[in-house]
Amino acid sequence: MSGTDQVVPAAIRFVEVSKSFGERGRRHRVLDQVSFSVPKGKTTVIAGGSGQGKSVILKLILGLLRPDSGQVLVEGRDVAAMGYRALQEVRMLFGVLFQGAALFDSLTVFENIALPLRERTKFSAEEIRQRVGVTLEQLELAGHEEKYPAQLSGGMKKRVGLARALQLDPAIVLFDEPTTGLDPVMTKEIYHLFTQTQRRLGYTAVIVSHDIPQVFTLADQIILLNKGELDVFTEASRIPYSTKPNIRDFARQVMGLEAGEE
Numbered sequence: 653m654s655g656t657d658q659v660v661p662a663a664i665r666f667v668e669v670s671k672s673f674g675e676r677g678r679r680h681r682v683l684d685q686v687s688f689s690v691p692k693g694k695t696t697v698i699a700g701g702s703g704q705g706k707s708v709i710l711k712l713i714l715g716l717l718r719p720d721s722g723q724v725l726v727e728g729r730d731v732a733a734m735g736y737r738a739l740q741e742v743r744m745l746f747g748v749l750f751q752g753a754a755l756f757d758s759l760t761v762f763e764n765i766a767l768p769l770r771e772r773t774k775f776s777a778e779e780i781r782q783r784v785g786v787t788l789e790q791l792e793l794a795g796h797e798e799k800y801p802a803q804l805s806g807g808m809k810k811r812v813g814l815a816r817a818l819q820l821d822p823a824i825v826l827f828d829e830p831t832t833g834l835d836p837v838m839t840k841e842i843y844h845l846f847t848q849t850q851r852r853l854g855y856t857a858v859i860v861s862h863d864i865p866q867v868f869t870l871a872d873q874i875i876l877l878n879k880g881e882l883d884v885f886t887e888a889s890r891i892p893y894s895t896k897p898n899i900r901d902f903a904r905q906v907m908g909l910e911a912g913e914e
Contacts, residue, residue: 660691663693663823665724667722669719670721682880683705683708690856696856698860699860699862699875700876705880744820746823747816756801760797760799764816768820769819769820793815806833807841814845818853821853831843873885873886
């Protein structure tokens, strides 16, 4: 390492984490002693086929699930060992964009975005109006604040969901299958929006997706899951060179790549 190289600190670390589901004798191991780090201020994409544990990782990070063994560290604190109050405090670090945007149909765009500020801060109505107004401008939603979710396109709903996720200035933003249901053109537009927003605000982004290989264009780091095994890459082109046969097979089947191909 040269004198100018810097090691980026980890926002999240998994240390030999295992998680299984099902009844005794018929348990299915989704994560098998996996270890990895999510670098602070970067975008990490977690990819893999259906049922490979991508959403399980998000739930473990948020403390919605507990590992069977191992540690899940957020800013150095073990989420798996926390009580309710400490866990609620750590969750304040996160913004989450859910798969379907999870907007409230009975609330307007403005009210959906303002909801976290009203529920979790003591800001005045005017302060909330100003903060939401800034976000509306940044995410090109100005003029749509009085609309209801039913009046929005799929891409606009994603923008509103992202706006709401960013209201509390989170250090970490989790994206759960953020482009599900969008056409290729809208998917590309949303990916561009994610990249712009992350670079401008500097939060740590974790994106769970099955949109392979398109989602890899966003990534500073790729974590690929397949059949309980996990591998970490800084470039998608390195995936076929994995030392794990399951990961190499996945690259061949889903990405159409063999080692030596670009």
